[in-house]
Amino acid sequence: MVGSDAAAPGSFGVGVDKIRKRPDFLRAARALRQGTTGFHLQANPRGDGAGPTRVGFTCSKKVGNAVARNRAKRRLREVARRVLPEKGRPGWDYVLIGRAEVTASHDFEQMCRDLEWALGRVHAQA
Template sequence: MSARGTTPEAAAPPASLRVLKARPEFLALARARRAPAGSFLLQARDRGDGDPAIGVGFTCSKKVGNAVARNRAKRRLREAARAVLPGAGRPGWDYALIGRAEATAARPFPLLLDDLREALARVHR
């Protein structure tokens, strides 16, 4: 315990997130581990390049709906990733969150966060 009563782990800064944008990054994730969650699909892989940043990408196909529905789903996935990945994700890993039709936008946000935590736990087993 430190002088302020917190453990060193609690005082450690959260891992930084970097957004995946390039197609080859998503293709590498498509060949990696998968964990279906109730409201989305999580794909994950260990980059193994020594970079401690956590990579995260988001995608929603036209099956999710029109542009408004796809953007709403991606906004919810981005916010869930911002809330959960710095604490539950592993440094040096890439993650892709893939939205599902009707489920991603309609799922209550606390349950969406729980889905992400559970999917991360399954991927890292």
């Protein structure tokens, strides 16, 4: 990465952190959900409205072998990097789940629009 504006590897923008612990993933799984063509979104308002937006990613073996799962997760990370700093809410956890045979090959710009749409739906449910 060249230039002073380049984000650090693994960063998702200002105010967006990674979910790292299994209990946080499980809480998101029991909260709000919204499916899209390219992935599923789980969203959990933590109740600490001042905390950072957090995001996690998962792809099961249904998505494919390790190469396919890693490609799908890379695409999900980039979608989150583009959309969540503006559309995500502080104090919320989001988990993006890859879909078999779709996430790795679906149109990237459409996936960004799908995430914006899904965020609007889960925020309206809250």
